[in-house]
Amino acid sequence: MTGALHPIVVHFAIALPLVGTALRWASLVSPGRRLAPAATALVVMGAVAVLVAVATGEDARVVAEEVPGTSALVAAHATWAVRVRALVVGLALLEGLTLVRPRLALFAALGGLAVAASVVQTGRLGGELVYAHAAGVGARSDDAADVGQLLLAGLDRQAALDRRQGRPADAAELLDLAARRFPDEPGIRVAAAESALDDRGDPVRALELARSIDVPEAERDLRFRRGWLVSRALAATGDALHARAALEDLAREFPDSARVRRRLAAETSGRG
Amino acid sequence: MRRMLQVSALVLMLATHAKGEEQVIHMTARKFAYEPSEITVRKGEPVVLEITSLDRDHGFHLDAFGVRADVKPGQVTRVRLVPDRVGRFEFACDVFCGSGHEEMSGELVVVE
Numbered sequence: 001m002t003g004a005l006h007p008i009v010v011h012f013a014i015a016l017p018l019v020g021t022a023l024r025w026a027s028l029v030s031p032g033r034r035l036a037p038a039a040t041a042l043v044v045m046g047a048v049a050v051l052v053a054v055a056t057g058e059d060a061r062v063v064a065e066e067v068p069g070t071s072a073l074v075a076a077h078a079t080w081a082v083r084v085r086a087l088v089v090g091l092a093l094l095e096g097l098t099l100v101r102p103r104l105a106l107f108a109a110l111g112g113l114a115v116a117a118s119v120v121q122t123g124r125l126g127g128e129l130v131y132a133h134a135a136g137v138g139a140r141s142d143d144a145a146d147v148g149q150l151l152l153a154g155l156d157r158q159a160a161l162d163r164r165q166g167r168p169a170d171a172a173e174l175l176d177l178a179a180r181r182f183p184d185e186p187g188i189r190v191a192a193a194e195s196a197l198d199d200r201g202d203p204v205r206a207l208e209l210a211r212s213i214d215v216p217e218a219e220r221d222l223r224f225r226r227g228w229l230v231s232r233a234l235a236a237t238g239d240a241l242h243a244r245a246a247l248e249d250l251a252r253e254f255p256d257s258a259r260v261r262r263r264l265a266a267e268t269s270g271r272g
Numbered sequence: 273m274r275r276m277l278q279v280s281a282l283v284l285m286l287a288t289h290a291k292g293e294e295q296v297i298h299m300t301a302r303k304f305a306y307e308p309s310e311i312t313v314r315k316g317e318p319v320v321l322e323i324t325s326l327d328r329d330h331g332f333h334l335d336a337f338g339v340r341a342d343v344k345p346g347q348v349t350r351v352r353l354v355p356d357r358v359g360r361f362e363f364a365c366d367v368f369c370g371s372g373h374e375e376m377s378g379e380l381v382v383v384e
Contacts, residue, residue, distance in 0.1 A: 160367075160368070163366075164331070164340070164342065164366075164367070221371055221372075221373070221374055224374045225374060228374070257375060258375065259362075259364075259374070259375050259377045262362070262377075262379060263362070266360050266362075266379075
């Protein structure tokens with residue numbers, strides 16, 4: 001079964017058994033008794049979702065295992081998924097029996113706790129694969145471009161970390177690489193231009209890069225960053241006149257920016 | 273409100289001033305502002321900024337004095353500096369915190 005469905009189906013495989021178990025527990029006390037059929041329905045649907053999730057997961061695991069360092073985690077996630085499948089199918093059968101033997105409801109509730117704990121553990125491992133190891137990228141679309149986005153995100157985020165940890169040269173190197181590989185991505189090109197000034201101390205290069213970037217009108221934050229960079233880089237080259245002109249352009253485009261107004265006021269008074 | 277906080281920061285500075293004593297200023301950071309956003313200090317006198325975040329991770333970058341720090345919720349970040357020149361110097365958030373991050377800034381005003 002196609003792995004592309006796995007990221008979608010898992011949400012049902014997690015939510016349905018959990019909510020079904022919650023309703024089953026609620027049905028054990030008097031006001032909640034009428035929730036019993038809903039509890040059964042949700043657990044049965046959850047069992048179906050788990051069956052589909054496990055089947056699609058087998059297909060999706062190839063994409064996850066390709067990421068270095070994930071094989072043990074993938075194996076653990078798969079092991080728990082198989083346990084959940086066995087438990088939830090058993091629970092679904094038990095829930096079905098409660099329709100004819102209501103006294104089995106307490107056993108179904110207790111069984112639901114075991115299923116819930118297993119579902120949470122399986123989901124936690126899957127979440128770690130996706131959010132800590134980026135092992136799900138490309139699984140849904142089967143498109144190599146997704147992996148390219150992963151590289152872009154990784155280079156950008158690692159550069160930011162390098163800078164914060166006192167490694168500006170490393171940050172600049174990563175952003176240069178990212179800008180070369182993704183020349184159509186204005187965000188990373190602006191980041192590389194900023195890095196030329198802030199990490200390499202090269203305002204001439206920063207200006208050259210900034211002026212070569214075409215930022216769409218809709219990208220307001222990016223347009224601000226480029227304009228702010230142009231002004232800073234001009235100031236760093238000693239061209240105060242054009243630095244101020246760049247700030248004035250920015251003030252016209254962003255009239256609500258207190259930051260630009262403050263900077264213009266400082267330029268006017270010669271302070272700072 | 274903002275003006276009141278700025279005046280409070282100035283009053284606090286004057287009230288706690290003693291030659292050689294560290295001035296401690298409490299600040300908060302949240303999307304997308306610092307409070308107070310304008311801090312006045314005296315040249316040559318040590319100041320400690322105690323900054324905490326009210327929502328998520330932020331940064332504090334005072335480029336003119338080579339100062340930067342991470343500011344996290346639930347923790348107090350202490351930044352110590354001794355301003356050695358007079359002027360108005362921008363500080364800004366350098367940890368992306370959402371659309372609006374570019375406006376997250378303030379000014380350190382150093383007076384004689």
